[in-house]
Amino acid sequence: METLIMVGQLLLGLSILVGLHELGHLLTAKMFGMRVEKFSIGFPPKIAGFQWGETEYSIGAIPLGGFVKISGMVDESMDSAQMAAEPQPWEFRSKPAWQRLIVMLGGIIVNVVTGILIFWLLVYNNGETYFSREQIVENGIVAYEYGEAIGLKTGDKILDINGEPYQSITDLTSGKSLLSENGYYTVDRDGEILKVEIPRGFINTFNSQESFDKFVDIRFPFEVGEVDPGSGAEAAGLHTGDKILAINGQEVQYFDQLQGSLKGIANQSAEVVRQSGAAIDTLTIAVNDSARMGFAVQPLIEPVRREYGVGEALAKGTNRAFTVVIVNAKAMGKMFTGEVSTKNVSGPIGMAKIYGAEWSWTKFLGITGLISMILAFMNLLPIPALDGGHVMFLLYEMISGRAPSDKFLENAQKVGMVILLALMVFAIGNDILKLFN
Template identity: 75%
Template sequence: MDTLIMVAQLLLGLSILVGLHELGHLLTAKMFGMRVEKFSIGFPPKIAGFKYGETEYSIGAIPLGGFVKISGMVDESVDMDQLSSEPQPWEFRSKPAWQRLIVMLGGIIVNVVTGILIFVFLVYDRGETYFSRDQVLEHGIVAYEIGEQIGFQDGDKVLDINGEIYQSINDLSSGDALLSNNGYYTVDRNGERVTVPIPRGFINSFSDKESMSRFVNIRFPFEVGEVTPDQGAESAGIKSGDKILAVDGKEIYYFDELQKALAEKENQRVEILIEREGNTFAVESAVSDAATIGIAVSSLLEPVRKKYSFAQSVPLGVKRAFEVVIVNARAMGKMFTGEVSAKNVSGPIGMAKIYGSTWDWVKFWSITGLISMILAFMNFLPIPALDGGHVMFILYEMISGRAPSDRFLENAQKVGMVILLMIMVFAIGNDIVKLFVGS
């Protein structure tokens, strides 16, 4: 069932984005009087379809893209037969270059608008919830495995990122921070100002969604939540709402301090100092071989919650949408220099895993908005067979006054298709390796 939910979300998200992208091409083509022969969501073989007017609308069996077939255009179908005759008024090739340029940009523009609208409405509907810089400065951070590798320590109070003041603890692991050149964090460590450098290629440590949980988090004071039956805490008389003040005389305030104290006492008994309704007393509890006493905890640290008006949500949503493009562009550039591993490239399996195995509409739209912006960016790359390749050739024609020959465009399309196929094979290969071998 988990796999079905992941696949269903991926297919729905891609179908929406691909359909809107191709709709952008279709509408702009028809706006300029071009004949659109086919509109397909998914690649052949065709599953279902119908014809309305001059256009055949269909759904393909391979749901990893789609296409619009415009008369008189050298596209991924590489159908050259119709180009041997004289150009007709309704054909793509007979239209002015500026109209053809708009048609080729139509899909990209729609994906950008879609991504922006999704981010704007998410900001308006959900607002923001985060632990602020002020809270980090008050309580400090917990450094997990990945955080310790670059020099963070428990209790560090992060002052800035690359000398710039940040807003929330999420900024510590943002793409902007992890992709920075010669980046660093400045921390207050027991009153001493310390620099923690961000190593070259550090972003490769975050190749899966579990990686973030192994970086850093804010320290939080806590109280006992649910008590598990038949374990040490219940036998000791610990109850929900109790505050743990000390373990074997070691003062406890933050949850990570409790975890460390118990980790030193596996399979032993410990004295725990409890505060309950203003009274303080000690109990004795067994510690399991997993260094637990059988409690869940409730954080006593409340995150910052902000709500925005629609007018406030628009610029913030636009900013977030384009931050996705900027981060991906920077990551791609660093991939060519070897700083970012190509193993981070994901195909459909990786995308499905990002959606996750639970159906959460907020998460679904967040990821779909992100993918919409990435699709727009990727399609704008000057690779033949992508929209960006067509844009490149049209701009060449507009600047030079000479259009590339049909034979050149045909060969360019073939080269572009080979490049795209190689990228897809590589991405799916990465997915399979991560699935069976691990990242």
């Protein structure tokens, strides 16, 4: 069932985005009087379809893309017979270059608008919930495996990233931070100001959700929450709202200190200094085989909750949308230098895993908005067979006044299709390798 949910979300998200992308081409083509012969979500073989006016609308069996066939255009259909005939007024090739340029940009523009609208909706509807810089500076961090590996320590108070203030704890692992040149965290460690460098290629560490959990988290003070019936805590008289001040002589103020104090004393007793109201006493509490005394922890700090008006949400959503593009462009550039591993490239299996095995409209829309912006960026790359390849040749025509020959465009299309096929095979191969790692 989990696999079905992941695959279902992927197919739904891609169908929406591909449909909107191709709709952008269709509407702009029809706006300039071009004949659109076919509109398909998914690649052949055709599952279902219907004819409406001059256009056949269909759904293909391979749901990893789609296409619009515009009369008189060199595309993946390789319809050389049509291109050999005399140009007709309703054909793509008969229209001015600026109109053809808009048609080729139509899908990209729709994907960008879709991404902005999704992020706008999410910011306006949900606002933001996060642990803030101020809370981190006040309480410090807990450094886990990957945090300690680069030199961070539990208790550090991170003041800025690359000399600039940040907003929330998620900024510490954002692509913008990890892809920066000569990046560093400025930390306050027991009153001493230090720089902890972000190693080149450190972003490769964060290749799964589990890896983020091994970096850092906010350090939080706590009090005793619900006490488990029959536990050592209940037997000793610990109550909800009590505060633990020390365990076996070790000071306890934060939750990580509680965990550290109990580590290694499973199935033993602990001397616990407890504050209950204004009174302070000492209890002897049995620790179970899981190194727990039997109570829930109630954090004494709450995440910041911020809501946005319509205008603020639009600005915030637009910024998020274009940040996705900027980060992906930087990551792609650093792949050529080897700083970012090509193992981070994901295909449909990786995308399905990102959606996850649980349905949530908020998560679904967020990931779909993310993919919409990535789809726009990837389609703008100057690779023949992609929209960006057509844009490149059209710009050449507009600047030079000479259009590339149909034969050249056909050959470029073939080369582009080989490149795209190779990239798809590489991405799917990465997905398969990750399943066994």
